[in-house]
Amino acid sequence: MKGLSINLLLDATTPLADVTAAGPLSGMSVLEQLLFSLILIVILGGGLAIINLSSTMVRLQQARLLAETNPELIKEAGLENLIKPTPWWQELYRRFTDTVPVEKEADIMLDHNYDGVRELDNNLPPWWKGVFYLSIAFAPFYLYFNHFSENAASSQERYVMEMEEAEDEVKAFLATQKNAIDESNVTLLADADALVNGGLIYKTKCAVCHGQAGEGGIGPNLTDAYWLHGGSIADVFRTIKQGVPEKGMIAWKNDLRPRDMQEVASFIKSMAGSNPPNGKEPQGELYTEAAEDQASK
Ligand code: HEC
Known part of the structure; x- marks a missing residue:
């Protein structure tokens, strides 16, 4: 479960x-x-x-x-x-079940007759009665131990414990997932594969608004040093993930996997300073990489 x-x-x-x-x-x-x-x-x-x-x-x-x-x-x-002659284990079995031999069944036959199905008035099997009495004897101890003594955890406590355990398991599991990337741990990727992949995502999903070369259009210019929502890799990742819905920038977290968002964010950062033709005028605040490097060191 x-x-x-x-x-x-x-x-x-x-x-x-x-x-x-x-x-x-x-x-x-x-x-x-x-x-x-x-x-x-x-x-x-x-x-x-x-x-x-x-x-x-x-x-x-x-x-x-x-x-x-x-x-x-x-x-x-x-x-x-x-x-x-009946061996001892069969005798033991008979005693534990207290069954009536077939030839004597007529003695305990009830007179109900349900469309030919008749009913025998057997005794309760002794093994069953034994278990029943044992459970009655066990009940007071169980009740005391679980509900009145301090020894056992209450349902509430057990629930909390299990939730904590499950949380730990989820964390441990997520740690093994390469997709467990978020604003707090995202890093800038520089390898060619990642940037090619990021570029593909950009061309298919982002270029309509930000321009084929990032020069801007409906959305801002992504190649200049000015940013509305911050220019660090973490900022860019967060903007892509959460979007700015009220300004027309979709939140991409449901369409892109964290790894994809990291790649496209890295691709955008790689376009910095490319100065494409027809660049949209800068918007937002100047962001310098040095400031971030200082901050992160
Ligand atoms: C429907 C148009 C549209 C699409 C598609 C779109 N964006 Fe945007 N994007 C915008 C708008 C508009 C803004 C400016 C939001 C604002 O004014 O705050 C923006 C802002 C941004 C910013 C922040 C820029 C800054 O100056 O801080 C980034 C980064 C960004 N988009 C990346 C992407 C990526 C990556 C994709 C594709 C996965 C994408 N966008 C797709 C419209 C779009």
Whole structure:
């Protein structure tokens, strides 16, 4: 379950592949996987036991019929071990279940008859009664321990604990994701791949408003040293991510992955000073890289 909740908590921009690449079991801890396998084995075993039981019942019925009609054939049919005197474990089983032998069932048959289905008035199985009484005896201790003593965490405390655990897990998970980039840790990329990719994003999504070469248009000139919302890589990243919706600049956080926004922000920074033709007049405040370098050192 925890695995699932983490996936749901992921930033919506995490590429689907990162989440779905994990198989159905990979979200489980080792313990959960063990438990899961155990449950499977129990279910399988139960199925086999039922098949075995029904075939034994059929053979038992055969043996009984033969015992009444033709006892010497029993051995021939290989059924003699079925009608030997009851071994001790079967006796024990009978005591634990307190079942009435088939031949005596008529004594406990109720007179209801539901379209041919009749009901036996069996005793409650002793094993079941034992568990029932044990649980009654256990209840006061449990109540005391969980609700009145200080030993156990309350549901509220356990909830808080689990939320904290889950938060830690989310953090640990996000730390392993290369997409976990935000304004606080974004860095300027300089490698060719990143800039080519950033340039592609710019051409398809941004150039309509900011010009093919960043000279500006509906949006401001991105190649000059003047910025409305700050010119550091973190500022540019934040502007792209959050947008300035009231001024016509979309928030891109739902369309672009953090890594994409980092690449396009780096691409924009790489256009600085390129002085394209028809540049839009500077807007905002002068931003100098030196100031940022000083600040970040
Ligand atoms: C629909 C037009 C439009 C599109 C498309 C658009 N922008 Fe903008 N952008 C604007 C406007 C308008 C502003 C100015 C906002 C203001 O006046 O505060 C702006 C401002 C900005 C700024 C801040 C500039 C400064 O001076 O601080 C950056 C950075 C920016 N856009 C990057 C992008 C990127 C990257 C893309 C593509 C992913 C993009 N924009 C797509 C219209 C657009």
